[in-house]
């Protein structure tokens with residue numbers, strides 16, 4: 527039986543790099559930009575006479591690594607194309623891309639998690655145009671993008687969502703994609719009922735919207751009575767959850783592709799491809815296997831750890847010295863909760879693996895209490911510091927007399943809670959032990975303090 531619907535994607539992701547593609551303006555996004563048009567120059571705003579600089583080589587290398595991860599064959603001669611269209615977001619009147627009818631893309635004929643990759647190439651982002659106000663913001667104009675084109679082999683939205691999430695994690699491993707910038711995609715959906723006439727929905731941002739638009743479009747196409755005679759391009763309104771026709775689909779000839787005379791062809795030596803291949807780190811599934819088989823980490827924890835390259839790399843360094851059980855808990859629970867609380871990623875805080883290791887060693891050797899360690903971890907707002915340096919003032923109190931003194935004080939000052947406990951509300955113990963920890967600046971040996979408290983309340 528023929529497949530009910532066929533879905534293909536043209537995915538655009540921002541390459542994680544410092545500069546734009548043809549000028550030295552910074553390649554930054556979103557919240558890091560405070561105002562429109564502050565990150566621009568004559569090149570990325572297409573001023574008359576401005577010529578492009580040599581393309582950003584780091585971005586080119588990352589696009590080749592991406593193609594290698596997607597198991598594409600790499601083309602050794604890359605020719606820049608001008609893709610023309612007249613739109614306010616495109617000051618030059620054309621977009622520079624390494625793909626087009628007279629060109630060979632960076633990589634082609636690949637496969638990722640069972641889905642064929644038609645091609646993958648590097649290109650520049652246009653500016654952002656607001657059709658309502660007419661304003662154009664050139665901050666992102668010229669930022670390097672990677673475009674990944676799949677064959678229409680997906681069957682449903684759930685499959686697409688899962689695949690895209692894996693793709694983003696995997697490309698995050700080579701730091702190929704700027705994970706803070708998100709992805710967008712042109713999504714093509716065709717159904718059996720309309721003889722698989724290709725309908726493309728342009729510029730859908732976020733994985734959630736991509737998933738939603740597929741469901742909406744499959745439903746719409748299966749409902750309409752008239753089968754579309756030609757391909758068409760639509761846009762998605764995520765608030766109304768509908769798609770709207772923009773135009774009949776343009777052909778490649780509508781873009782008047784020509785080779786760019788300002789940019790020489792790039793030749794990529796086989797040697798260079800081999801070097802780039804060598805520097806690709808392990809993929810998430812390779813790391814997952816290693817954690818489970820070599821380090822005996824439970825599958826569920828290993829899956830959480832391998833979702834992010836920074837996290838799994840930190841973990842791998844920590845378990846060289848610390849018991850993995852303690853490390854799993856402190857990475858997947860304590861560290862994640864602090865990051866969540868501060869709304870930061872591990873990359874933004876820059877935690878030295880050696881500092882995190884020291885912290886866990888101090889717990890392991892009972893030099894500091896876990897509540898104290900938690901407090902130290904919360905204090906790492908911008909970057910970590912060696913916890914050993916202040917270990918003395920944070921040191922755990924194991925001296926019975928000293929704890930007894932604190933416990934006596936708490937019992938004396940919290941008579942209501944003590945009465946509650948004695949009358950059978952045993953959960954009050956948590957309140958009282960909390961007070962003891964607070965009074966000792968979180969340094970009292972927790973178990974010992976609890977034991978003393980219970981004794982004294984008898």
Ligand SMILES: [Zn+2]
Nearest residue numbers: 549551567570
């Ligand atoms: Zn610029």
